[in-house]
Amino acid sequence: MPFIPHTVEDVRSMLSIIGVSSIDDLFDEVPKALRASFLDNIPPALSEMEIGRIMSDRAARDGHVLNFIGAGAYEHHIPAAVWAIVTRGEIYTAYTPYQAEASQGTLQTIFEYQTMLASLTGMEVANASLYDGASALAEACLMSVRANKKLHQSRILLPKAVHPQYRRCTQGICELQKITFETIDFDPLSGRTSWSAFSSAESAGLTAVVIQQPNFFGIYEDVDALTDWAHQHGALVIAVVNPTSLAVLRPPGDWGAKGADIVIGEGQPLGVPLSGGGPYFGFMTTRMEHVRQMPGRIVGKTVDLEGRPGYALTLQAREQHIRRGKATSNICTNQGLLMSAATIYLSIVGAEGLERVANASMAKTQMLMDRLSAVPGIHFPLDGARFHEVVMSVPVPPERLLEQLANRGIAGGYDLTHDYPELGYCLLVCATETKTDLDINRYVAAVTDVLNSLQAAGA
Amino acid sequence: MNTLSAVSRPELEPTIFDLSASGRRATAQAPALANCTVPANLRRRVRPRLPEVSELQALRHYTRLSRLNFSIDTNFYPLGSCTMKYNPRGCNQYAMLPEFLGHHPYAHASLSQGFLESLFELQEMLCDVTGMKAVSLTPMAGAQGEFAGVAMIRAFHRQRGDFHRDEIIVTQAAHGTNPATASMCGFKVVEVPCDATGDCDIEALKRVAGPRTAGIMLTNPSTLGVFERHIAEIRSIVHGVGGLLYYDGANLNAILGIVRPGDMGFDVIHMNLHKTFATPHGGGGPGSGAVGVAERLAPFLPIPVVAKSAEGYRFLDERDCPLSIGRLSGFMGNAGVLLRAYIYIRMIGREGLRRVGEFATLNANYLMARLQQAGFQVAFPARRATHEFIVTLKAESRDLGVTATDVAKRLLDFGYHAPTTYFPLLVPECLLIEPTETESRETLDGFAVTLEAILNEAREDVSRLKEAPYTLPVRRLDDVRAAKQLELVWRPDP
Numbered sequence: 001m002p003f004i005p006h007t008v009e010d011v012r013s014m015l016s017i018i019g020v021s022s023i024d025d026l027f028d029e030v031p032k033a034l035r036a037s038f039l040d041n042i043p044p045a046l047s048e049m050e051i052g053r054i055m056s057d058r059a060a061r062d063g064h065v066l067n068f069i070g071a072g073a074y075e076h077h078i079p080a081a082v083w084a085i086v087t088r089g090e091i092y093t094a095y096t097p098y099q100a101e102a103s104q105g106t107l108q109t110i111f112e113y114q115t116m117l118a119s120l121t122g123m124e125v126a127n128a129s130l131y132d133g134a135s136a137l138a139e140a141c142l143m144s145v146r147a148n149k150k151l152h153q154s155r156i157l158l159p160k161a162v163h164p165q166y167r168r169c170t171q172g173i174c175e176l177q178k179i180t181f182e183t184i185d186f187d188p189l190s191g192r193t194s195w196s197a198f199s200s201a202e203s204a205g206l207t208a209v210v211i212q213q214p215n216f217f218g219i220y221e222d223v224d225a226l227t228d229w230a231h232q233h234g235a236l237v238i239a240v241v242n243p244t245s246l247a248v249l250r251p252p253g254d255w256g257a258k259g260a261d262i263v264i265g266e267g268q269p270l271g272v273p274l275s276g277g278g279p280y281f282g283f284m285t286t287r288m289e290h291v292r293q294m295p296g297r298i299v300g301k302t303v304d305l306e307g308r309p310g311y312a313l314t315l316q317a318r319e320q321h322i323r324r325g326k327a328t329s330n331i332c333t334n335q336g337l338l339m340s341a342a343t344i345y346l347s348i349v350g351a352e353g354l355e356r357v358a359n360a361s362m363a364k365t366q367m368l369m370d371r372l373s374a375v376p377g378i379h380f381p382l383d384g385a386r387f388h389e390v391v392m393s394v395p396v397p398p399e400r401l402l403e404q405l406a407n408r409g410i411a412g413g414y415d416l417t418h419d420y421p422e423l424g425y426c427l428l429v430c431a432t433e434t435k436t437d438l439d440i441n442r443y444v445a446a447v448t449d450v451l452n453s454l455q456a457a458g459a
Numbered sequence: 460m461n462t463l464s465a466v467s468r469p470e471l472e473p474t475i476f477d478l479s480a481s482g483r484r485a486t487a488q489a490p491a492l493a494n495c496t497v498p499a500n501l502r503r504r505v506r507p508r509l510p511e512v513s514e515l516q517a518l519r520h521y522t523r524l525s526r527l528n529f530s531i532d533t534n535f536y537p538l539g540s541c542t543m544k545y546n547p548r549g550c551n552q553y554a555m556l557p558e559f560l561g562h563h564p565y566a567h568a569s570l571s572q573g574f575l576e577s578l579f580e581l582q583e584m585l586c587d588v589t590g591m592k593a594v595s596l597t598p599m600a601g602a603q604g605e606f607a608g609v610a611m612i613r614a615f616h617r618q619r620g621d622f623h624r625d626e627i628i629v630t631q632a633a634h635g636t637n638p639a640t641a642s643m644c645g646f647k648v649v650e651v652p653c654d655a656t657g658d659c660d661i662e663a664l665k666r667v668a669g670p671r672t673a674g675i676m677l678t679n680p681s682t683l684g685v686f687e688r689h690i691a692e693i694r695s696i697v698h699g700v701g702g703l704l705y706y707d708g709a710n711l712n713a714i715l716g717i718v719r720p721g722d723m724g725f726d727v728i729h730m731n732l733h734k735t736f737a738t739p740h741g742g743g744g745p746g747s748g749a750v751g752v753a754e755r756l757a758p759f760l761p762i763p764v765v766a767k768s769a770e771g772y773r774f775l776d777e778r779d780c781p782l783s784i785g786r787l788s789g790f791m792g793n794a795g796v797l798l799r800a801y802i803y804i805r806m807i808g809r810e811g812l813r814r815v816g817e818f819a820t821l822n823a824n825y826l827m828a829r830l831q832q833a834g835f836q837v838a839f840p841a842r843r844a845t846h847e848f849i850v851t852l853k854a855e856s857r858d859l860g861v862t863a864t865d866v867a868k869r870l871l872d873f874g875y876h877a878p879t880t881y882f883p884l885l886v887p888e889c890l891l892i893e894p895t896e897t898e899s900r901e902t903l904d905g906f907a908v909t910l911e912a913i914l915n916e917a918r919e920d921v922s923r924l925k926e927a928p929y930t931l932p933v934r935r936l937d938d939v940r941a942a943k944q945l946e947l948v949w950r951p952d953p
């Protein structure tokens with residue numbers, strides 16, 4: 001029996017100690033009428049070898065793709081040591097560290113992670129992870145309402161240049177608690193959030209503003225002006241950041257005169273593989289004054305009864321297992337394993353390694369732009385300074401270009417036409433440090449080739 | 460002084476920051492130097508405090524830290540309500556094939572057919588296992604599945620023009636996430652008590668159910684470790700007032716292949732794939748809280764959902780599902796966890812699913828019988844255990860002054876992870892014990908003998924338990940200090 005160790009003799013003697021004659025007798029409290037019939041749609045068992053073959057075949061069908069998509073999930077090199085450690089049974093198969101004495105490894109790792117993330121974002125405290133970047137933004141908005149509770153209504157400014165799926169996810173989760181969101185347009189020339197739209201928003205009774213840096217288009221926002229405006233009007237600032245970029249960008253703690261209040265982001269770039277969309281992890285940091293409004297788990301350093309240092313989950317009175325209906329969030333299990341991967345990743349690459357990753361990615365995207373500029377029909381409509389991602393205008397519907405590139409084994413970009421029809425035919429493309437000269441040439445040649453054939457067919 | 464405190468213990472590990480030396484780094488991992496093109500006014504001025512260590516130092520540090528943990532791979536984990544069963548390694552290996560790991564979530568559907576086919580089949584299999592009509596895999600943990608479920612209940616009522624239902628009923632024994640979720644979805648929480656045998660108090664339910672009832676959240680088997688026998692009556696009461704039934708799948712392991720939530724009349728459920736379907740807990744996630752629904756709730760499922768057509772598999776989005784409650788994640792939930800659950804179900808197959816429910820129940824009833832023989836009092840002696848059961852130390856607490864925490868901490872000294880303590884809250888000094896189907900009889904016997912020995916220790920000298928554990932890297936920790944003198948990040952010694 002796969003994964004069940006009982007022998008026939010075990011079963012017999014166990015039943016006799018229980019005092020029943022069959023396993024079926026143990027279900028005599030389940031009403032007969034409810035008993036399940038045969039599970040027709042579940043196939044019979046396969047051996048590990050057989051399912052291994054099926055999965056390997058499916059993986060081969062998807063293939064090794066040359067990827068130029070970012071849009072919130074980024075392909076970076078992951079040191080082999082990261083997942084060699086993370087998949088150790090002692091990490092991979094441990095439970096949430098409620099029994100602190102039996103979980104010092106996990107707890108100390110979280111403590112180290114909190115230290116790294118707080119420093120990276122320029123804040124004072126971090127939690128032990130949220131599900132992902134998008135849902136972390138929802139949690140940050142809910143937290144801002146608790147932290148800025150002098151207000152009777154809850155209004156949050158959410159620029160259109162924030163990741164569209166983050167906006168959808170956040171609005172979906174928060175509208176159930178009667179928070180209203182106001183969209184702020186972006187400037188069509190620079191790609192930055194429009195200062196005139198932002199500064200003319202109704203400022204009375206504003207709970208918070210969301211600023212993504214770099215924004216969804218990869219463009220740097222004028223974070224100082226936006227932050228100071230928000231604070232002058234009594235609103236909190238929620239920063240959405242790419243952790244890799246913080247190796248080279250001023251951290252949210254340094255934005256404007258007072259710095260951002262809550263910082264969240266997608267942790268995936270820190271040692272977590274793309275893996276079809278997850279599991280990733282969301283991070284959240286804030287200032288000490290707001291720590292009791294933070295959702296999720298937090299680890300604190302303490303001492304044992306002999307005075308030796310140790311670590312434990314703390315401020316648990318915020319959480320659902322204590323506070324139930326009055327908790328800061330319903331979050332329970334989150335993304336511990338990925339948090340561990342990020343901690344090990346950051347330890348191995350260090351501040352200088354992360355800087356190199358950021359700078360190399362910017363350089364590769366610039367190289368990609370330079371070479372694509374020579375392709376007829378392609379241009380880059382947004383002129384703001386950028387990190388490692390760029391909006392690219394193409395002369396054909398992006399869907400058709402992407403389909404043809406896919407046929408050549410290339411993931412060619414994120415189609416912006418559904419989320420931003422005002423941009424026309426545009427793609428969001430990204431090149432990280434993982435792309436070589438040859439990769440970039442292959443992409444440019446493929447794009448050229450596809451555009452030629454599509455235009456020839458259309459002519 | 461107690462002689463036990465002289466036992467040798469694993470050494471503490473310094474923090475990674477203590478190992479750091481300025482200028483040291485793991486060069487093999489860094490790409491070549493490139494110029495920084497960030498405009499001067501946006502450029503970072505002070506480097507973040509990240510460790511400066513060699514690759515070996517990092518590897519050794521985190522390997523050593525890992526050895527300070529209990530885990531399923533190293534210890535028996537009878538943690539009630541958490542289903543700490545074996546996480547087959549094959550599931551991990553084949554979910555981590557390089558093509559899957561390198562797969563971008565926004566890649567064109569034609570580059571995703573292998574991935575999507577696995578997710579689609581998982582949706583179909585979970586429908587069959589639970590008796591529901593449609594499944595969405597996107598919620599990233601049980602609590603997010605609960606959120607999706609309650610949000611769908613809300614959307615269902617509003618869609619038919621009923622805006623007055625503002626209450627969700629939960630039982631007194633419910634997981635903390637149930638009331639927290641109901642609040643997060645904007646509902647008032649109404650609690651109903653349980654009767655002396657552990658079932659829902661039907662008369663109390665009748666009193667609170669009414670035109671304001673949006674739905675009820677139930678776990679069956681309940682968190683008291685017994686099967687809710689009045690389920691048919693609960694269903695007719697709640698449906699009778701126009702409310703819906705939500706199934707918290709935390710305890711699905713107990714009834715896998717035996718009885719299906721859909722057949723019990725539930726309208727919406729979440730499953731914890733990291734419990735029932737053997738994906739690892741990872742020291743606090745990632746989980747996966749897939750949701751299943753009856754026909755009438757299918758239009759509200761969270762997206763993306765995988766669909767199959769003549770052209771192949773693809774994700775459905777806002778344009779396909781206009782009534783959806785929307786997105787809960789930026790991409791596709793915990794996709795890699797879903798592959799692991801898929802592989803697990805294919806490996807145990809239809810007959811294996813039923814065996815899970817059977818042997819989880821056999822192990823729990825056996826362990827309960829062993830502990831009763833050893834003199835422990837169980838919370839519901841007249842009832843069958845399901846996949847878990849509750850021991851109450853009420854008498855020992857009164858007579859000896861020993862608490863559930865004391866016993867739990869002492870168990871750690873013998874290499875057993877503690878059972879769940881102080882949950883459910885309504886049983887005093889309780890230990891909620893869930894052995895799971897993957898543990899052998901020998902392991903259960905060893906655990907029973909140890910628990911009995913600990914009870915004997917308590918009778919001889921209760922102080923020995925009060926100061927446990929002795930053999931772990933740290934002794935009992937000062938939680939009060941942790942919360943009062945908040946030290947949440949590392950700082951160099953002054």
